[in-house]
Amino acid sequence: MSRHYDVAAIRRQFPVTERMLYLDSAHQTPLATSVRDALVRFYQEGNETAGPKAVWLDRVERVRARVANLLGAQPSEIAFTKNTSEGMNIAANALPLAAGDNVLLVEGDHPNNAYAFLNLRRKGVEVRFVPLAGETARAEMFTPHIDARTRAISLSHVTFHAGHRFDIASIGALCTQKGLYFVIDAMQSTGVVPLDARASGASLIGSGCHKGLLVPQGLGILYCRQDLDELQPAYMAMSSLAKPPGDYIARADNMTLKPGAGRFEIGNFNLPDIHALDASLALIESVGVPAIEAHLYDLGDRLIERIDDLGIRLVGPRARAERSPHIYVLDLPAQEWLAYLTSREVRVSPERDGIRVSFGLFNLAEDVDRFVRILAERGSLPARANAAA
Ligand SMILES: Cc1ncc(COP(=O)(O)O)c(C=O)c1O
The missing domain is CATH 3.40.640.10 (Type I PLP-dependent aspartate aminotransferase-like (Major domain))
Structure with a gap:
């Protein structure tokens, strides 16, 4: 659910969401059916x-x-x-x-x-x-x-x-x-x-x-x-x-x-x-850019809260006024985590300073929760993440 628009209806336009956890819209968009x-x-x-x-x-x-x-x-x-x-x-x-x-x-x-x-x-x-x-x-x-x-x-x-x-x-x-x-x-x-x-x-x-x-x-x-x-x-x-x-x-x-x-x-x-x-x-x-922005900020707030709980550091800005609504880089060794996340059908990008998660207008709060569960299921968090805890 979103306070800002019917995300579930928009999500039906993006069948890729049924196959994988797509958190890579800052790399390229999946194609909407329309x-x-x-x-x-x-x-x-x-x-x-x-x-x-x-x-x-x-x-x-x-x-x-x-x-x-x-x-x-x-x-x-x-x-x-x-x-x-x-x-x-x-x-x-x-x-x-x-x-x-x-x-x-x-x-x-x-x-x-x-x-x-x-x-x-x-x-x-x-x-x-x-x-x-x-x-x-x-x-x-x-x-x-x-x-x-x-x-x-x-x-x-x-x-x-x-x-x-x-x-x-x-x-x-x-x-x-x-x-x-x-x-x-x-x-x-x-x-x-x-x-x-x-x-x-x-x-x-x-x-x-x-x-x-x-x-x-x-x-x-x-x-x-x-x-x-x-x-x-x-x-x-x-x-x-x-x-x-x-x-x-x-x-x-x-x-x-x-x-x-x-x-x-x-x-x-x-x-x-x-x-x-x-x-x-x-x-x-049909949604409006301000509503997309507001929804993605909500997803970002949720992600930041959850990675704080896991002791994973956010690389970029935390304040809404200084950060984009949709791009979040997690201080995790990129190559090793990319291989793990790919094996769990999660699409993200390796970035300069970690793993980049990026949301699109079709992502739901449940996507954030699922992503964080998958992170936690890996068991041992790497040294860089533990150091930040
Ligand atoms: C800020 C920014 N500028 C430019 C590009 C890409 O440039 P182009 O559209 O020429 O491929 C990207 C990413 O692909 C980007 O993130």
């Missing part, structure tokens, strides 16, 4: 009627509006990409950065965010890794590292490796105050933590869709704030242009870019996944 059905319908249309493509493209715009609604943005502020890395690379290469400028990142944050910016070192852009102070990243942490040549801050909303929830509101306000661009990797938060693009102060937000947005790998979304006309795409195609040539003959005098995020789209879309996203967003909207 999302699989949307994919099958798309393939059937292709198979039986070869499109028509115009209908598919109309649906792309409908899904774009749905994504915009999820992020509190305008449809023209949303582009479809391939994944988070593409979003971060689009952002890094679009910012007007010159040799000698610097960008601030968080030490140990996701490498797909970091490499997009580290690649700019070849143009003389400096990347500064700011160490985490305490259990979250807040504006104060960055202030001492900002100088006259600082142009941007880029970070995850939620970290994959320990479930930190960074204080994007204070960092966004700092960026606005100092005139810095603000780039957010929202891969671990979309669909799980409410994210209002405007309120966050973000310039650009990138996310893949294969975790909290519940579709198979290969589709990403990118938010780009409408007024940032100075951002230039590194790649260009007809689809990037405000007025693509009707005769399909390229001319150098017709290269005005689309306003907003559309300038970053190149070529054909991942149409199957966009159809899948239509269905997954319908599922997410």
Whole structure:
């Protein structure tokens, strides 16, 4: 049972839950039946009627509006990409950065965010890794590292490796105050933590869709704030242009870019996944992200209480304000526990500092209890866990 929505009804959409204890949604989502059905319908249309493509493209715009609604943005502020890395690379290469400028990142944050910016070192852009102070990243942490040549801050909303929830509101306000661009990797938060693009102060937000947005790998979304006309795409195609040539003959005098995020789209879309996203967003909207977040926080509270009883240390933050609702890393030797948990039909991920448990909207309190029972049934807890007791 949940205080927030009918989880049992949602769970019926995820038949994988009957086969295993799936606690790995921060790695990839299992496929919901309604999302699989949307994919099958798309393939059937292709198979039986070869499109028509115009209908598919109309649906792309409908899904774009749905994504915009999820992020509190305008449809023209949303582009479809391939994944988070593409979003971060689009952002890094679009910012007007010159040799000698610097960008601030968080030490140990996701490498797909970091490499997009580290690649700019070849143009003389400096990347500064700011160490985490305490259990979250807040504006104060960055202030001492900002100088006259600082142009941007880029970070995850939620970290994959320990479930930190960074204080994007204070960092966004700092960026606005100092005139810095603000780039957010929202891969671990979309669909799980409410994210209002405007309120966050973000310039650009990138996310893949294969975790909290519940579709198979290969589709990403990118938010780009409408007024940032100075951002230039590194790649260009007809689809990037405000007025693509009707005769399909390229001319150098017709290269005005689309306003907003559309300038970053190149070529054909991942149409199957966009159809899948239509269905997954319908599922997410039927519950609402705030209710998903609240339910997952409840599961997290329960997990923390139970592992405290077992003497297993939680690696990341404990306070709700500083942690994500769904990612919890247990201080257990990863490889040995992974083998045991796999043998008990439990799916989790090995992480830098232990075993990562991550919840999806279909997980129940009973899943937490079952997981903790399985942990306890192993008998001897390893030295690291005993040391924390
Ligand atoms: C914070 C974060 N960023 C990015 C990624 C992955 O990047 P991509 O979508 O490019 O595969 C992940 C995990 O897969 C992640 O946790």
